Amino acid sequence: xxxxxxxxxxxxxxxxxxxxxxxxxxxxxxxxxxxxxxxxxxxxxxxxxxxxxxxxxxxxxxxxxxxxxxxxxxxxxxxxxxxxxxxxxxxxxxxxxxxxxxxxxxxxxxxxxxxxxxxxxxxxxxxxxxxxxxxxxxxxxxxxxxxxxxxxxxxxxxxxxxxxxxxxxxxxxxxxxxxxxxxxxxxxxxxxxxxxxxxxxxxxxxxxxxxxxxxxxxxxxxxxx
Ligand code: C5P
Numbered sequence: 001x002x003x004x005x006x007x008x009x010x011x012x013x014x015x016x017x018x019x020x021x022x023x024x025x026x027x028x029x030x031x032x033x034x035x036x037x038x039x040x041x042x043x044x045x046x047x048x049x050x051x052x053x054x055x056x057x058x059x060x061x062x063x064x065x066x067x068x069x070x071x072x073x074x075x076x077x078x079x080x081x082x083x084x085x086x087x088x089x090x091x092x093x094x095x096x097x098x099x100x101x102x103x104x105x106x107x108x109x110x111x112x113x114x115x116x117x118x119x120x121x122x123x124x125x126x127x128x129x130x131x132x133x134x135x136x137x138x139x140x141x142x143x144x145x146x147x148x149x150x151x152x153x154x155x156x157x158x159x160x161x162x163x164x165x166x167x168x169x170x171x172x173x174x175x176x177x178x179x180x181x182x183x184x185x186x187x188x189x190x191x192x193x194x195x196x197x198x199x200x201x202x203x204x205x206x207x208x209x210x211x212x213x214x215x216x217x218x219x220x221x222x223x224x225x
Contacts, residue, residue: 004048005216011049012081012088013041014129016056018074020101022121023110032096033182034058036149036175039208040092041066047212052088054080056095074098074126085133085144090215092147093130101126134168145219147171151180160191171218173211190214 015037021027034055041053042063051066054077062068069084071077074097085091100123110119130148138144146169152159153176160174174189187201188211199210 004046005213006044006090007048009049009089009216009219010087011041011044011051011090011092012054012084013037013044013051013092014054014056014077014081014095014097015041016058016060017096018056018077018098018126019072020074020098020126021072021105022102023106023108025109027105028098028100028102029057030096030098031181032056032058034060035182035184036180036186036204036208037092037094038063039204040094040211043205043208043212044090044092046209047216049090052084054084054095056097074101074129078127078129078132081129081133085136085138088144089219090145090147091130091133091139092149092215093133094149095129096151097129098126100124128167130169131167142220145170145215147173147215150174152176153179156189157191157196160189160196164191171215192218 016034017030017032019027019029038060041051045051045063045065053066054069069080071080103122103124134146139146148167148169150160150163150172156174160172164172172191175186180186184203185201186204186207188199188207190197199207
């Protein structure tokens with residue numbers, strides 16, 4: 001009998017884009033499909049974990065056995081993650097959180113005022129969810145293992161290494177985005193303190209299963225949890 005690699009672990013995953021409103025009908029978002037994060041949530045569940053998936057606005061079915069929390073904005077995603085992370089053992093941040101949100105959201109739809117002058121949008125910086133959780137007491141004590149993602153268009157290894165250091169996470173997973181957005185396949189580069197390892201092109205579900213098993217091997221022995 002081979003015990004499942006994440007049995008007894010609680011895993012928190014973010015997925016999809018965020019939507020940051022500027023009035024009741026408009027806002028800014030991005031092309032993240034959520035497919036990689038949903039595949040990771042499914043793979044973690046298959047590996048025996050108790051999984052919570054915090055999802056931005058996407059229309060994907062919830063993987064079987066996964067608890068899903070739907071959010072819209074980056075700030076809502078942070079709040080949900082901070083609450084869930086208190087009991088999680090692994091946090092995997094795949095969501096493409098908007099870096100900036102409109103500084104104010106108008107209560108009513110912004111109308112053309114006839115002057116020919118377009119409105120000027122001011123932005124405020126969104127919280128960095130991964131960085132926030134990676135700095136938390138639970139992560140620093142080793143009880144919460146944080147994994148980041150990086151979507152880069154070039155120089156993937158150098159950018160992924162720099163991002164790993166900047167975010168303060170033990171494992172950073174690079175992929176070639178935005179080419180990966182919406183596709184069913186991907187290829188990943190796992191970057192840790194000691195070096196890097198490539199997971200060659202495969203379906204997102206196959207890569208998710210490989211990643212989950214890799215993460216499981218990095219966790220402290222279950223008796224310490
Ligand atoms: O800084 P950048 O967006 O390139 O970093 C990507 C990683 O950080 C991903 O793991 C993403 O989910 C996470 N992130 C986050 N909160 C943000 C921005 C990025 O958790 N506001």
